């Protein structure tokens with residue numbers, strides 16, 4: 001029972017983690033909470049559905065297509081809605097983000113209709129039994145894919161030139177530009193990475209729950225944002241940990257009979273963690289820049 | 291090499307520079323001295339592209355660079371050692387240096403530059419894998435200078451490199467600046483420590499509340515009775 005719920009929780013949590021990474025990376029560099037990020041995840045799921053149904057693509061190719069489309073949308077959103085506001089007050093891009101979020105929800109409702117859309121069962125429903133634990137093939141695929149994406153992200157950030165530029169810019173934006181780094185390009189790249197991961201999360205959730213909806217990004221996005229804050233906003237390992245933590249807590253809560261409070265669990269946890277550790281689990285103590 | 295003409299800059303309603311002009315000739319060390327709040331950092335930030343003047347020209351090798359973004363200014367050959375060092379504290383010493391060579395494509399060239407920095411600052415070599423945030427103030431200043439040199443600038447801007455350092459280290463930093471200059475890099479040195487700055491500079495300008503009030507050879511400035519009274523504590 002415990003191990004079963006843990007596996008289920010980690011599966012759900014890894015999709016939260018994928019979305020949370022986008023929030024945390026963007027915040028790390030431009031201190032913006034990208035409220036439209038949940039919608040990128042939603043669009044990823046829809047592109048995935050279209051790819052596997054209309055175009056009859058293999059699910060992995062569909063995943064790749066969804067990630068590519070979302071990269072383009074995510075980067076464009078930054079260019080159109082955030083970049084022109086870069087030098088204004090911090091509230092302006094935040095409100096712009098809320099606007100983009102509502103715009104994308106409405107646009108998708110217009111295109112796909114307000115009802116849920118079925119995500120075809122693309123992975124056979126084979127089950128694996130390990131001791132008392134039962135794991136479905138979809139779960140295995142989600143766990144492997146999510147881990148691979150997160151390891152890939154770590155490698156990019158640690159070793160690639162642009163990844164190092166991201167770290168430098170998230171530590172000190174101005175000084176990074178004094179190194180010859182084109183920070184606009186770094187910001188675009190950050191949005192591209194975050195959007196790709198969110199799209200992957202969207203397709204995975206579609207595969208897992210077989211149903212998607214134009215407003216699915218609202219709750220998932222809010223929870224992933226909680227995960228990012230819980231882990232320490234700006235911290236990449238924090239977003240991963242926060243996502244997993246939240247997924248496990250949510251599934252655990254449901255298993256203990258608090259199914260009705262499913263969505264409240266994330267927010268309760270957030271409040272509790274912030275009460276005791278205001279910077280989040282892996283957040284750095286607040287440093288004031290001089 | 292660098293020619294600043296009638297530069298105006300204000301932070302909102304706060305006027306920081308009201309039309310300053312000065313020049314830096316190739317091969318020289320030029321000192322820009324002045325009290326706290328005089329506008330020295332603002333001047334360097336305008337040159338390096340982090341700020342853009344409301345009016346005036348910043349000509350570098352004959353071309354106006356006042357509208358370029360910082361990464362283009364670095365590309366043109368100007369590098370800033372910022373006030374307060376601003377090392378990337380969560381990166382290692384080595385990673386900091388590699389960041390400084392961001393525009394260099396050749397690995398061999400980057401490696402050679404790192405070796406050159408390590409030859410000049412042996413203490414950084416010993417601490418190459420240490421996080422920059424754990425270095426002492428003097429070591430961080432050396433790292434900031436080393437990092438700025440990684441782009442092989444023709445013009446190095448230094449903003450109060452001696453700030454907050456022990457007297458021994460201050461001596462060391464100034465002799466390093468002199469060495470860097472002798473190996474072919476032009477330097478614009480901003481300092482409150484006028485005595486030391488004037489001792490290594492050829493020309494100097496004195497900045498007071500956003501305006502240049504005195505200029506001349508470093509010797510003339512150092513012997514000026516007003517300067518002696520205000521900046522050299524005599």
Ligand SMILES: Nc1ncnc2c1ncn2[C@@H]1O[C@H](COP(=O)(O)OP(=O)(O)O)[C@@H](O)[C@H]1O
Pocket residue numbers: 301304305306324325326327328329330331332333
């Ligand atoms: N970010 C800022 N916002 C508003 N005023 C500033 C800012 N930075 C500097 N100033 C003001 O501009 C003037 C010049 O500052 P600065 O160039 O930092 O002087 P210095 O480097 O010579 O000490 C000062 O009056 C200072 O208060």
Ligand SMILES: [Mg+2]
Pocket residue numbers: 330331332373449450
């Ligand atoms: Mg200053």
